[in-house]
Amino acid sequence: MTPPPGWYPDPQAPHLERWWDGAVWTEHLRAPEVPGPPQPAGGVSGRAKAVALTSAAVVLVAAIVTGVAVLGEDDDGGGPATGALPTSVPSTDLPTPTPTRTTSEPPADPDAVPDVVVDELNGITLPLPDGWTPPKNVPEDDVVMTTDDGTYECPAGVGLCRHGLVLTRTVTENDEKSPETLAEQDIPDAADAAYDRDTLDRRLYGGIESHRTVKSGPVAVAGRAGYFVRWRVKTADGPGGYVQSLAFPSSVGSESPVIVRFVFDAGPDGPPLADMDRITKGIRSIGDADTGGGVGSSIGPTG
Template sequence: MGAAVAVVAAVLASVGVGVYALTDDDGDRSTATSQQQGGRDDERGAPEGGGPGGEGDGEGDEPRRVESGAVTDSLSGISLPVPEGWYGEELQVGAALTSKESYDCPGDASKTCVKGGAYSAPAVVLGTRGGTAEEVAKADIAANAEESYGGEAYGRITSHDVLASKAVTVAGQKGYLVRWRAVTQEGSDGFVQSLAFPSPSRPDQIVVVRFGVDTDQRQTVLDEITEGIEVAEGGRGSGQDV
């Protein structure tokens, strides 16, 4: 996928956890959304070299890379499994998984793309609307596809095929996923998936996991990550760091 995972991870790493409090009631969600989107245009870069960093309300250090096992999203109370050949990082408002394999983006060789990535975040931080997991997943998939495979990195998305749209159980919660094959103007096509489910630690809030994987990679990695998401009590990752 494009460098979007690195970009979004960098933004989420710097977003203060306090913005999540905006979702406690049905108040204005624009503040959290606008903070998440800020700075994206200037940060499209490779995830290599330690991954994203931030200067938000957290520690100010780069997130610790988790090379195996699982990485924890403390805010949503879940852990995401780290596939072989990937690494994970916990963010201020989520967690990210990134493939270690990278290449020059076909639409802009000055930028670096990676073969796959995923990250979790509260739906409200992403600006995705919906009162149920199904509504959120269906509302999120187009933005996910554009974020992962649209724009300068791959040119525009010319079409898409719906590969799955179904209910799933994730970390003991009733969730929903939508999976597309996005056809790009330049370079690799991509598998994109939006997975939504109630947060185990805050059931009134919906967490979204966005996925993007080049189609020359195994599609089963989407299932591996989805099925491996578990309830976590928190912490800064449960795998081996470097």
């Protein structure tokens, strides 16, 4: 059975109609007609146009569904049989909409780590480099930051250790004001506290076997002239580490000297030594984020 001539859904574009002349498909295409009452002379009203457009959209969807159904029907389905369709039918390509992506700011993370830690007592802030975090569950006094990889079993097999610590303290036990003298006086105590005996008199690293100065000199800290001394410490157990004492005058109160101690494990698990310089360079007076010049502003760490 050959369907009679007429407009049928285009096999390759069901949203359009193509003329079937009773034997083959022709080149003639059209949009599906919208049924409706005849319009009075003089044109179509705006409301009628809106209704017609809405109806056209409904018919277009119906035509797509119908076209798909017709392609699956046999000769008894009332439309052109699938077997009678030509192997090549011209079709009209419609543009494909380009998807767009919208972006928005991610919500603030309530657990986000701050960029700095604040030492209210000494009136300074210290930057937190990558790999560092404010102290959590740390028994040592005066700790302002630790490495963020948690704890590990100490090399001597007793207690828990951390790969890196930074501590601050105010010098009150003497009247010394010279940053160089203060740093030189503090470094032995800093090394002993870090790698010899802890507050419970335990030798977590088996004790210090030797040390040597690897770096020292004047340095600008928050716009003030300071001084630092850095030791490489070798221990009986484990890879040992690096200890640094940094002294400078506070910018608050009586301007009592401040000591910042750095304790970094040596070896591949320890933090990079460059973090000592990054933290030192980033120390600021509270409320003065741009402080960096002033006394000793041209002085940097020297070997």
